[in-house]
Amino acid sequence: MPSAMTLVSTVTVGAGGASTIDFTSIPQTGTDLLIVLSGRATAAQQDSFVNLSLNGSTTGFSGKQLDGNGTTVGTANTTRDIGKIPAASSLAGVFGNRSLLFPNYSSSENKSFSLESVTENNTTANSMHLTGGIWANTAAITSVSLSVQSSSFAQNSAASLYIITKGSGGATVS
Amino acid sequence: MPTPTYEPLANVTLASETLSVSFSSINQGYRDLVVVCTGKTPFNNTVFATFNGDTAALYSNVSMRGTGSSSATGSNVSQTKLDVTFDTFDANTIGNFIMNIMDYSATDKHKPVLSRSNNAGLVTVASAGRWNSTSAISTITFTFANGSSGFSSGTTFALYGIAS
Numbered sequence: 001m002p003s004a005m006t007l008v009s010t011v012t013v014g015a016g017g018a019s020t021i022d023f024t025s026i027p028q029t030g031t032d033l034l035i036v037l038s039g040r041a042t043a044a045q046q047d048s049f050v051n052l053s054l055n056g057s058t059t060g061f062s063g064k065q066l067d068g069n070g071t072t073v074g075t076a077n078t079t080r081d082i083g084k085i086p087a088a089s090s091l092a093g094v095f096g097n098r099s100l101l102f103p104n105y106s107s108s109e110n111k112s113f114s115l116e117s118v119t120e121n122n123t124t125a126n127s128m129h130l131t132g133g134i135w136a137n138t139a140a141i142t143s144v145s146l147s148v149q150s151s152s153f154a155q156n157s158a159a160s161l162y163i164i165t166k167g168s169g170g171a172t173v174s
Numbered sequence: 175m176p177t178p179t180y181e182p183l184a185n186v187t188l189a190s191e192t193l194s195v196s197f198s199s200i201n202q203g204y205r206d207l208v209v210v211c212t213g214k215t216p217f218n219n220t221v222f223a224t225f226n227g228d229t230a231a232l233y234s235n236v237s238m239r240g241t242g243s244s245s246a247t248g249s250n251v252s253q254t255k256l257d258v259t260f261d262t263f264d265a266n267t268i269g270n271f272i273m274n275i276m277d278y279s280a281t282d283k284h285k286p287v288l289s290r291s292n293n294a295g296l297v298t299v300a301s302a303g304r305w306n307s308t309s310a311i312s313t314i315t316f317t318f319a320n321g322s323s324g325f326s327s328g329t330t331f332a333l334y335g336i337a338s
Binding site for chain 2: 003004005031032062063064065066067073074075076077078101103104109110112113114116130131132133134164165166167168169170171172173174
């Protein structure tokens with residue numbers, strides 16, 4: 001049986017860093033879209049937010065976030081940030097990870113998503129975020145762009161994009 | 175070429191409001207199961223799951239949630255069904271949940287469930303649950319609220335198997 005999860009593309013940041021990580025011309029043959037990022041920022045600070053844009057759009061994003069840093073738990077309303085990654089002042093060699101899932105990314109409905117992100121660097125700048133978000137746009141997702149607020153992705157940051165394809169039948173409804 | 179391990183097993187897109195969605199005769203040849211659902215419900219309430227039609231008081235969970243203005247945690251023990259979404263779904267904003275069931279076909283352990291549930295207009299939830307049974311899971315049934323209202327038309331459910 002073919003796999004439901006297919007790797008579409010992996011982007012690895014080279015020497016000099018990159019302002020964005022982009023996936024374009026996303027195949028519309030799947031059901032769900034999964035983006036996995038391992039990132040580090042170049043800014044001279046502990047950490048930096050990663051921003052998301054879809055189909056070149058930076059508007060229409062909202063969400064609910066639950067976060068913890070080992071000391072306190074918090075919650076916030078979000079727009080298009082998808083959590084923090086370690087930056088240049090954090091422990092060397094540490095990258096922050098996140099997993100972002102868009103069910104039904106090619107549908108004509110607004111695009112809900114589920115996000116888990118973590119940044120652990122053995123300091124007080126540890127954090128993890130759980131976010132339930134939405135892109136209030138009925139267009140199919142054809143491109144994804146990741147960027148860092150007021151910074152760039154450092155060398156060896158990497159992101160992969162997968163499409164997940166549903167099966168058929170096998171369910172009973174009543 | 176690596177061996178595929180994440181495989182599509184079943185899927186449904188609801189054509190009308192539906193009270194119950196079941197995946198039955200689940201292939202026992204995988205290690206873990208993943209259910210992905212996206213959609214709406216007629217009003218704000220929760221989605222429940224039962225396994226193998228079991229409605230005995232054998233389901234427990236712990237959860238944490240954030241609404242943007244408040245956070246909370248809670249737990250339930252010995253329930254007759256498993257709360258999967260903790261009042262995440264409603265009629266206004268399309269929501270989603272992802273449910274992971276590890277070792278679903280094992281007969282020597284209770285069944286652990288990890289879930290994430292999201293509604294950008296209401297709340298994000300993470301939960302861990304357990305079905306107090308050593309039976310292999312062959313059927314998963316999802317119902318909404320008190321069972322007299324259903325999932326809205328257009329809601330989708332997909333089941334995947336992860337091979338060991």
